[in-house]
Amino acid sequence: MHRTILTFQNTRNVIKADQLLAHHGIRARIIPVPEHISSECGMCIETTPENTLAIQSLLTENHVQFTIQQW
Amino acid sequence: MPIIDTRGQLCPKPLIMAKQVFNTLEPGQIMEVLTDHETSLSNLMNFFTALKAIPVSEKHDDGWHVYATKPLSGHVEPVNPEAFCQTSNATPTGKHVVCLTSNLMGKGDDQLGALLMRGFINALAEQDVLPSHIICYNGAVKLAIKGTDTLTSLITMENQGVNIILCGTCVDFFDIKPQIGTGTISNMYQITQILSQASKVIYP
Numbered sequence: 001m002h003r004t005i006l007t008f009q010n011t012r013n014v015i016k017a018d019q020l021l022a023h024h025g026i027r028a029r030i031i032p033v034p035e036h037i038s039s040e041c042g043m044c045i046e047t048t049p050e051n052t053l054a055i056q057s058l059l060t061e062n063h064v065q066f067t068i069q070q071w
Numbered sequence: 072m073p074i075i076d077t078r079g080q081l082c083p084k085p086l087i088m089a090k091q092v093f094n095t096l097e098p099g100q101i102m103e104v105l106t107d108h109e110t111s112l113s114n115l116m117n118f119f120t121a122l123k124a125i126p127v128s129e130k131h132d133d134g135w136h137v138y139a140t141k142p143l144s145g146h147v148e149p150v151n152p153e154a155f156c157q158t159s160n161a162t163p164t165g166k167h168v169v170c171l172t173s174n175l176m177g178k179g180d181d182q183l184g185a186l187l188m189r190g191f192i193n194a195l196a197e198q199d200v201l202p203s204h205i206i207c208y209n210g211a212v213k214l215a216i217k218g219t220d221t222l223t224s225l226i227t228m229e230n231q232g233v234n235i236i237l238c239g240t241c242v243d244f245f246d247i248k249p250q251i252g253t254g255t256i257s258n259m260y261q262i263t264q265i266l267s268q269a270s271k272v273i274y275p
Contacts, residue, residue, distance in 0.1 A: 015182050029220040030189035043190045 004052055006045045006059075006066045007033060014043050017064050024058055026051060037069055044069075072100070078107040078134055085111050086118050086152035089139075093122065096141035107134035118155040123147050164232050165200040168269035171211035176275050188214070189221055191275045196224035201233050202273070204265050207254070208238035212245060217252040226253045236262060 008014045014030070021028045033042040047055055052068070059066055073092050077085035089104050096102055106112050112128060112135045119126035124139035175184030176191055192214060195201075205228065207214060214221040215237055229235050235254030242248050242256055266272055 011183065011186070015186055018186070027218065027220060029193060029223070030186055031193045032190045043186055046193075 002049075002070065004047050004049065004068065004070050005031070005034070005037075006047060006055065006068055007037065007042070008044070008064070008066050011043060013064055013066075014045065017045060017059055017066065020058060020062055020064065021045070021055060026055060026058070028055075034071075036071070072103055074103040074105065076105045077111065078105055080111075082111060082114055082156035083153045086114060086155055089115060089118065090150075090152050093119075093124065093139065093141065098141050098143045101138055101140050104137040104139070105134055106137065109135075112137065114155045118150065118152065121148075121150045121155070164203050166269065167202045167271040167273060168204045168206060168265060169195065169202045169273045169275070170206045170208075170266065171214065172209055172274065174210040174213045188275070189219075192221040193224045196227045201228055201231055204234045204236055204269070206236045206238075206262055206265060208241050208262065210241075210245075212237050212241045212251070213247065215252055215254050216247060216250045222252045229253055236265065238262065 006017070008017060018028050018030065029046040030043055031046050033040075033044045045055075056068070073096070075088050075092055077088055080088070085104065085106055089102075092102055104115055106115060115137050116126050116128060119137065119139040122139070123142045125142075127138045129136045129138075171188075171192075173184075174188055175181055176187035177184055195205075205225065213219075215225055215235065216222060225235050236257045237251065237254045239256045239258050242251060248256070
């Protein structure tokens with residue numbers, strides 16, 4: 001299964017991004033950062049392929065830094 | 072001998088078709104069911120075994136042929152075909168119970184707690200062995216509200232056989248009954264019973 005996640009510099013940015021997305025009617029799925037990406041405890045946002053572009057531009061416009069990871 | 076062809080049909084259709092014909096059999100009469108799906112074969116075998124019909128299967132080029140015999144006598148409990156539908160990718164459920172007491176995980180900061188709980192539920196849905204029950208009381212009933220990512224995970228788990236139990240008093244208190252998207256709205260007697268009988272209870 002192909003999966004896409006957005007990781008952030010810190011937890012506060014995850015919360016900020018989640019609130020931003022919710023405000024724009026985009027439902028984000030919060031999951032722990034998968035162990036193959038980081039062994040440290042962290043949360044990230046999983047997106048669906050159809051939402052990825054919209055989320056990307058929304059976060060960029062609002063200056064929330066993120067990294068896209070796919071596997 | 073009645074023969075039914077269930078090839079290409081998804082569960083519970085083959086079982087319902089088999090049951091309809093089985094009910095019309097005379098004691099001692101044999102019927103044959105044809106299937107091309109391994110999971111359906113396994114479901115049919117379990118289903119006929121419950122009907123005391125001593126099923127036998129043979130593999131042929133066109134699929135599996137299952138032969139079942141109507142028992143001569145003896146009481147057979149009525150069986151529900153849908154209860155025998157195991158999907159091939161079903162995740163086994165363990166004997167542990169996950170008890171959610173709040174929509175927040177831990178104490179310290181509520182925004183953080185809400186984020187952690189969502190991470191927990193969504194990670195739980197991906198576990199190899201799922202709990203037998205997930206009990207939600209107090210603020211945890213909000214995790215089953217429509218439009219949340221936690222509801223999606225709860226539904227995923229419910230579809231794999233996990234019983235989602237929501238405290239009725241709590242759903243009423245928060246006045247969110249119309250917004251609840253899954254689970255059984257239950258009472259304290261049932262919650263007490265499930266917790267008492269669990270081999271292990273996990274409080275995240």
